Amino acid sequence: xxxxxxxxxxxxxxxxxxxxxxxxxxxxxxxxxxxxxxxxxxxxxxxxxxxxxxxxxxxxxxxxxxxxxxxxxxxxxxxxxxxxxxxxxxxxxxxxxxxxxxxxxxxxxxxxxxxxxxxxxxxxxxxxxxxxxxxxxxxxxxxxxxxxxxxxxxxxxxxxxxxxxxxxxxxxxxxxxxxxxxxxxxxxxxxxxxxxxxxxxxxxxxxxxxxxxxxxxxxxxxxxxxxxxxxxxxxxxxxxxxxxxxxxxxxxxxxxxxxxxxxxxxxxxxxxxxxxxxxxxxxxxxxxxxxxxxxxxxxxxxxxxxxxxxxxxxxxxxxxxxxxxxxxxxxxxxxxxxxxxxxxxxxxxxxxxxxxxxxxxxxxxxxxxxxxxxxxxxxxxxxxxxxxxxxxxxxxxxxxxxxxxxxxxxxxxxxxxxxxxxxxxxxxxxxxxxxxxxxxxxxxxxxxxxxxxxxxxxxxxxxxxxxxxxxxxxxxxxxxxxxxxxxxxxxxxxxxxxxxxxxxxxxxxxxxxxxxxxxxxxxxxxxxxxxxxxxxxxxxxxxxxxxxxxxxxxxxxxxxxxxxxxxxxxxxxxxxxxxxxxxxxxxxxxxxxxxxxxxxxxxxxxxxxxxxxxxxxxxxxxxxxxxxxxxxxxxxxxxxxxxxxxxxxxxxxxxxxxxxxxxxxxxxxxxxxxxxxxxxxxxxxxxxxxxxxxxxxxxxxxxxxxxxxxxxxxxxxxxxxxxxxxxxxxxxxxxxxxxxxxxxxxxxxxxxxxxxxxxxxxxxxxxxxxxxxxxxxxxxxxxxxxxxxxxxxxxxxxxxxxxxx
Amino acid sequence: xxxxxxxxxxxxxxxxxxxxxxxxxxxxxxxxxxxxxxxxxxxxxxxxxxxxxxxxxxxxxxxxxxxxxxxxxxxxxxxxxxxxxxxxxxxxxxxxxxxxxxxxxxxxxxxxxxxxxxxxxxxxxxxxxxxxxxxxxxxxxxxxxxxxxxxxxxxxxxxxxxxx
Numbered sequence: 001x002x003x004x005x006x007x008x009x010x011x012x013x014x015x016x017x018x019x020x021x022x023x024x025x026x027x028x029x030x031x032x033x034x035x036x037x038x039x040x041x042x043x044x045x046x047x048x049x050x051x052x053x054x055x056x057x058x059x060x061x062x063x064x065x066x067x068x069x070x071x072x073x074x075x076x077x078x079x080x081x082x083x084x085x086x087x088x089x090x091x092x093x094x095x096x097x098x099x100x101x102x103x104x105x106x107x108x109x110x111x112x113x114x115x116x117x118x119x120x121x122x123x124x125x126x127x128x129x130x131x132x133x134x135x136x137x138x139x140x141x142x143x144x145x146x147x148x149x150x151x152x153x154x155x156x157x158x159x160x161x162x163x164x165x166x167x168x169x170x171x172x173x174x175x176x177x178x179x180x181x182x183x184x185x186x187x188x189x190x191x192x193x194x195x196x197x198x199x200x201x202x203x204x205x206x207x208x209x210x211x212x213x214x215x216x217x218x219x220x221x222x223x224x225x226x227x228x229x230x231x232x233x234x235x236x237x238x239x240x241x242x243x244x245x246x247x248x249x250x251x252x253x254x255x256x257x258x259x260x261x262x263x264x265x266x267x268x269x270x271x272x273x274x275x276x277x278x279x280x281x282x283x284x285x286x287x288x289x290x291x292x293x294x295x296x297x298x299x300x301x302x303x304x305x306x307x308x309x310x311x312x313x314x315x316x317x318x319x320x321x322x323x324x325x326x327x328x329x330x331x332x333x334x335x336x337x338x339x340x341x342x343x344x345x346x347x348x349x350x351x352x353x354x355x356x357x358x359x360x361x362x363x364x365x366x367x368x369x370x371x372x373x374x375x376x377x378x379x380x381x382x383x384x385x386x387x388x389x390x391x392x393x394x395x396x397x398x399x400x401x402x403x404x405x406x407x408x409x410x411x412x413x414x415x416x417x418x419x420x421x422x423x424x425x426x427x428x429x430x431x432x433x434x435x436x437x438x439x440x441x442x443x444x445x446x447x448x449x450x451x452x453x454x455x456x457x458x459x460x461x462x463x464x465x466x467x468x469x470x471x472x473x474x475x476x477x478x479x480x481x482x483x484x485x486x487x488x489x490x491x492x493x494x495x496x497x498x499x500x501x502x503x504x505x506x507x508x509x510x511x512x513x514x515x516x517x518x519x520x521x522x523x524x525x526x527x528x529x530x531x532x533x534x535x536x537x538x539x540x541x542x543x544x545x546x547x548x549x550x551x552x553x554x555x556x557x558x559x560x561x562x563x564x565x566x567x568x569x570x571x572x573x574x575x576x577x578x579x580x581x582x583x584x585x586x587x588x589x590x591x592x593x594x595x596x597x598x599x600x601x602x603x604x605x606x607x608x609x610x611x612x613x614x615x616x617x618x619x620x621x622x623x624x625x626x627x628x629x630x631x632x633x634x635x636x637x638x639x640x641x642x643x644x645x646x647x648x649x650x651x652x653x654x655x656x657x658x659x660x661x662x663x664x665x666x667x668x669x670x671x672x673x674x675x676x677x678x679x680x681x682x683x684x685x686x687x688x689x690x691x692x693x694x695x696x697x698x699x700x701x702x703x704x705x706x707x708x709x710x711x712x713x714x715x716x717x718x719x720x721x722x723x724x725x726x727x728x729x730x731x732x733x734x735x736x737x738x739x740x741x742x743x744x745x746x747x748x749x750x751x752x753x754x755x756x757x758x759x760x761x762x763x764x765x766x767x768x769x770x771x772x773x774x775x776x777x778x779x780x781x782x783x784x785x786x787x788x789x790x791x792x793x794x795x796x797x798x799x800x801x802x803x804x805x
Numbered sequence: 806x807x808x809x810x811x812x813x814x815x816x817x818x819x820x821x822x823x824x825x826x827x828x829x830x831x832x833x834x835x836x837x838x839x840x841x842x843x844x845x846x847x848x849x850x851x852x853x854x855x856x857x858x859x860x861x862x863x864x865x866x867x868x869x870x871x872x873x874x875x876x877x878x879x880x881x882x883x884x885x886x887x888x889x890x891x892x893x894x895x896x897x898x899x900x901x902x903x904x905x906x907x908x909x910x911x912x913x914x915x916x917x918x919x920x921x922x923x924x925x926x927x928x929x930x931x932x933x934x935x936x937x938x939x940x941x942x943x944x945x946x947x948x949x950x951x952x953x954x955x956x957x958x959x960x961x962x963x964x965x966x967x968x969x
Contacts, residue, residue: 012964014920017919017920021919057923060922060923061922063834064829064831064922065832066829066830066844083955085957086957086958087925089953089957090923093923093926093927100837100838101837102837102839121956123949123952126949126953129934130930130934133934133935134835134934134935135837158949161939162934162939165934165935165937165939166934166935168935168937194941194942195939195940195942195945198938198939198940198941199937199939201936231854240942240943240944241941241942243897243901248939248941249894249897250894250897250898250938251941253891253894254938257891264896289896289897290893290897291895292893293891293894293896293897296891296893296894297891297894300891306877328860328861328862329862329863329864329892329893330893332862332864333864333892333893363860364860364861364862365861365866366865367862367863394823469944514948515881700821
């Protein structure tokens with residue numbers, strides 16, 4: 001091709017390319033290129049030698065390989081100004097490759113472009129138009145717009161089509177210039193040349209999208225567009241424009257796009273294109289991609305305008321057919337389209353649910369992803385069972401990057417449409433077994449909350465989880481839930497008989513073996529081991545024979561390196577040794593966890609994963625409330641007159657254990673308070689004090705402080721004016737059922753004689769239903785070796801009105 | 806970088822031709838990007854496309870654009886689209902370009918495009934402009950190329966030739 005070599009010594013383009021390609025290493029290549037660039041630079045500096053276009057072409061090749069070529073920018077400018085077409089051609093190419101609107105050099109070619117736009121030779125004009133449309137800056141566009149408009153009206157087809165797309169670029173760069181091109185664009189629609197027509201349609205689309213008023217004006221062209229389209233669809237074979245039986249698919253698609261824009265939100269326009277769209281939809285041959293491209297655009301148009309329902313159904317059915325197409329591309333775009341309309345045309349899309357679900361099994365990752373999105377959107381109460389089967393099947397074999405999304409989608413669907421609790425629990429377990437590593441953190445407490453709520457299923461659940469645990473202890477979330485259940489419902493596990501599953505005999509040792517395996521496994525995360533240890537501890541009140549084994553496990557972990565585990569083990573040890581009388585109550589069955597209750601956050605409510613041990617020295621007052629086993633607590637309820645009012649022990653009994661500090665080591669004998677040791681007595685609030693109790697020298701005053709609309713803090717202060725010291729002084733409180741109560745730890749438990757020291761205790765109340773606030777307080781202490789108890793009812797609180805608000 | 810251009814409803818944002826070894830053979834940009842941005846697009850898109858298993862779907866997502874690609878012998882033809890554009894038609898556009906190259910070079914292969922890269926660009930510029938299809942007729946593009954080549958190969962100065 002490039003046979004004429006210049007007088008210059010530089011190597012013609014193709015020889016250079018050969019030389020570069022034969023370099024064996026990157027280093028060698030760089031060497032060749034450096035040499036060539038040096039030669040090219042030298043050539044640029046010389047006068048016109050006839051080989052300039054070769055040099056620039058060489059530079060452009062080097063640029064394409066990724067090497068710097070900015071020293072060629074000025075050469076481009078010079079070449080463009082040359083009278084020779086060969087040089088202009090390369091010069092303009094160079095400008096498009098090396099210059100962009102941000103470079104100063106690009107301004108320098110404005111004049112050349114201007115001149116070349118009115119050149120006598122259309123191929124020169126074409127170069128200018130092409131370059132302007134490629135990298136013309138806003139300024140250049142403003143400058144040359146009138147010239148482009150002129151070319152749109154008075155030139156041959158070759159130039160007109162280029163001018164049209166050049167106008168598109170101008171309008172994108174400088175929106176206000178749109179107005180200038182409207183008349184010309186309108187008249188171009190009556191051209192016969194397809195290239196010009198196509199350019200006109202593209203230009204009109206751009207003008208309409210930029211300016212709503214222009215759009216209004218162009219609506220009048222809908223009948224013309226319909227005519228043109230009809231001509232294309234119904235005409236016979238046209239060799240020049242035929243692509244696999246479709247006449248000019250590019251133009252057809254563009255016209256359909258314009259019709260979409262004009263028909264959007266406009267009944268009249270939509271009506272007038274209805275028939276045409278139906279015709280295209282039914283007549284277009286869908287055996288090849290090109291036909292499907294036109295059908296696809298038709299469907300998009302139908303769904304976007306105000307089409308009549310019959311046409312909409314037709315469109316969705318086309319998408320449904322696409323789903324069955326062998327071509328993966330077509331299935332993919334069908335699903336993206338269905339995804340867009342699953343909200344608005346839900347029922348129509350539901351009809352194709354079967355096919356969509358089948359696409360979950362497609363080999364292609366893109367198709368799978370789309371199918372997952374769409375399947376999740378199509379889940380409803382009526383199809384939940386069958387859909388979930390498919391989704392779970394998908395989850396077991398889906399690509400790793402989709403697992404988290406699939407798992408969370410399944411959880412959401414299960415939560416919304418679960419037909420039964422057992423199904424819900426089974427589903428969540430299945431997900432944990434299959435994809436436990438990809439689920440979110442809140443899944444564990446969520447599932448636990450669900451399980452506690454399904455009380456009839458506790459036996460079934462614990463058996464199922466136990467079996468799962470035996471099979472696989474690597475999925476942390478599953479293991480955590482399983483441990484929690486075994487701890488909590490261990491008694492049910494050991495009983496062996498369960499209606500819903502086959503009976504299997506689980507011995508105490510079996511259960512403890514399972515938990516110990518988790519404790520010792522290197523696969524278990526620290527949090528999981530925490531779960532396992534606490535579960536082991538809980539079992540101590542649910543089994544009969546192997547308590548010693550538990551004792552020894554717990555004591556071993558008292559010297560564990562993991563601080564978290566060590567702390568727990570030490571606390572549990574303490575529970576065994578010093579507070580054995582409290583153990584049963586502390587470890588008893590937990591109440592049902594309410595969703596979004598204060599205790600239901602981050603798993604801490606279950607008392608297991610205590611990620612941040614409370615730093616405040618004030619510990620919760622629960623231990624004092626639970627000195628008596630459960631049945632004696634109920635006695636307090638009787639005092640309050642029946643079941644309406646219940647003691648409020650707080651959401652999670654297990655928190656007791658986590659609340660104890662680690663001061664136990666080194667404390668000789670001592671009582672509970674040493675363990676809680678070292679907190680400051682609560683400040684007496686300056687709020688008004690009311691005497692609530694006065695007997696035997698013991699007085700109890702209280703003051704209140706409103707914290708919020710429903711929240712209140714009550715401070716009880718006890719004092720002893722008698723002559724003898726009082727020890728083991730404790731207060732217990734009960735409030736009406738809907739009121740939440742939270743007792744903070746008291747300042748102490750001894751009231752020395754003659755009021756030398758006081759005991760204070762804070763009680764936090766929350767009265768969301770704003771009921772009449774009452775509080776019953778039980779006072780107990782030991783005086784000279786004899787225990788004493790008394791009760792007082794507080795009906796009014798200082799600082800609140802009569803209704804206790 | 807693409808998301809800033811709100812109103813650019815191009816058919817295409819760029820066209821890249823590259824080999825299986827990741828060597829770029831042609832790059833055409835239909836939106837203004839800095840050199841750095843261009844290099845990033847090339848790197849990322851090439852990596853994504855070259856990693857695709859053989860019988861995959863020809864569409865994938867990258868940032869806010871759809872990438873449409875098709876492999877012809879040893880070359881990947883790859884373009885980036887607006888989200889609302891018709892991917893199936895884009896496949897036809899890529900195919901049409903290949904046909905035009907084939908007609909011009911006669912059984913085109915990668916070497917033709919390497920050694921005559923400027924011709925590949927000239928053909929492209931007769932087929933697409935500003936990211937849109939310029940000429941829908943194969944014959945018309947071929948004729949334009951022939952005429953332009955003829956014009957180039959004559960040694961006569963422009964001034965002496967009659968206007969077309």
